[in-house]
Amino acid sequence: MLDAIDTSDLDGALQRAAPPIRAILARTLDGVELGEPDAITLFETTGDDLVAVLAAANEARRAAKGEHVTFVVNRNINFTNVCYMGCRFCNFAKRMDNPEAELLAHDEVARRAVEAWERGGTEVCIQGGLHPKIAGTHYAEIVRAIKAVLPDMHIHAFSPFEIWYGASKSRRPYTDFLTELKEAGLGSVPGTAAEILDERVRQILTQDKLSADQWVEIIRAVHAVGLPSTATIMYGHVDGPAHWAAHIGLIRSIQKETGGFTEFVPLGFIHDDSPLYRDVPNVRPGPTRDEHLKMHAVARLMLKGWVDNIQASWVKLGPELAQFMLHCGANDFGGTLMNETISRAAGAKWGQEVTAREMVGIIRGAGRMPVQRSTLYKTIAFYDAIDPDDIAPLVPRQKPSVARELAREFMRG
Numbered sequence: 001m002l003d004a005i006d007t008s009d010l011d012g013a014l015q016r017a018a019p020p021i022r023a024i025l026a027r028t029l030d031g032v033e034l035g036e037p038d039a040i041t042l043f044e045t046t047g048d049d050l051v052a053v054l055a056a057a058n059e060a061r062r063a064a065k066g067e068h069v070t071f072v073v074n075r076n077i078n079f080t081n082v083c084y085m086g087c088r089f090c091n092f093a094k095r096m097d098n099p100e101a102e103l104l105a106h107d108e109v110a111r112r113a114v115e116a117w118e119r120g121g122t123e124v125c126i127q128g129g130l131h132p133k134i135a136g137t138h139y140a141e142i143v144r145a146i147k148a149v150l151p152d153m154h155i156h157a158f159s160p161f162e163i164w165y166g167a168s169k170s171r172r173p174y175t176d177f178l179t180e181l182k183e184a185g186l187g188s189v190p191g192t193a194a195e196i197l198d199e200r201v202r203q204i205l206t207q208d209k210l211s212a213d214q215w216v217e218i219i220r221a222v223h224a225v226g227l228p229s230t231a232t233i234m235y236g237h238v239d240g241p242a243h244w245a246a247h248i249g250l251i252r253s254i255q256k257e258t259g260g261f262t263e264f265v266p267l268g269f270i271h272d273d274s275p276l277y278r279d280v281p282n283v284r285p286g287p288t289r290d291e292h293l294k295m296h297a298v299a300r301l302m303l304k305g306w307v308d309n310i311q312a313s314w315v316k317l318g319p320e321l322a323q324f325m326l327h328c329g330a331n332d333f334g335g336t337l338m339n340e341t342i343s344r345a346a347g348a349k350w351g352q353e354v355t356a357r358e359m360v361g362i363i364r365g366a367g368r369m370p371v372q373r374s375t376l377y378k379t380i381a382f383y384d385a386i387d388p389d390d391i392a393p394l395v396p397r398q399k400p401s402v403a404r405e406l407a408r409e410f411m412r413g
């Protein structure tokens, strides 16, 4: 079915599109900023108009990022699944008395980071539930524990919700709390917990535990202390085109002020096993295929010149659909992850791990050049002239035994 969509022939696609759609796309490709009303129109396209939107996004991607598709070798570490916030889309959180509840000790988090390092990882992505027993200092302690054994590992950690929690528990302003994390070695922040930055939608999703204004305030504070972050959207539940256009418009306006976003990551709602879908009437079972396509494409067009990395999340989309997003505006394939649990807990079929080798194969399958990047989009390795079969561990890593010894020493204190 996806084979029937050709996004490579921009001129032909524009010719077949209705004149108003053609005019919006031509203006946008000419450098006129795509406003929210026009973005809503593009989100509502079907048929030939939809193909023209995808082709225009594909062209905008080509102009901004060329044929390279980036990915990062990383590991997700969910340090606790205990959380009482009760976000309805979440099936990851457990109560403390649940037999599956866990809170990893700092040395276990560090040990997993060392394991990732030994496998060529350049980043650990650390997030967790808002465990009622942890102190506000817990977050900086995790960062220090990892940095003590792996000074060169990039730590991408703690959503704005966790920052809100840690700062509240410490009774400190966000900037103080974040400055301590940065000094401890935090490298960047995942811009998750954004969901949809609309109060009415958030009321349904999270019962307004973290408001849109708070998310924006925290992200501004993150950028103000010099920490970059990603930006995300979770779509396909009780939301629609007007919410999506306003959300991306808000991300764009923050970026104009701070320049702190590294990428935009659309995350489709995974409905299986989620209380939101099970218990709340009129919740959609995640985005349709065409909504996935349009989200990546319209994000590319709206964020043109401001956030030029649009990520296709294979965890949410599955490798095949994620691969197709590379023809609809996406230029980044995210991380290899090495055991991700949050999406799987909500019923995603994917989410464990795509190895670096598989990542290279998938990107090549889309006719693009794979490039391993750092978290902050520095090139680590080009794979344009290397056969996938020759790809041994991507970054030969030193001294696993030394790293282990350091970890042991750290754990001994």
Ligand code: SF4
Residues within 6 Å of the ligand: 083, 084, 085, 086, 087, 090, 091, 092, 093, 128, 129, 130, 161
């Ligand atoms: S999404 Fe995060 S904050 Fe919300 S319930 Fe789940 S773990 Fe807790």
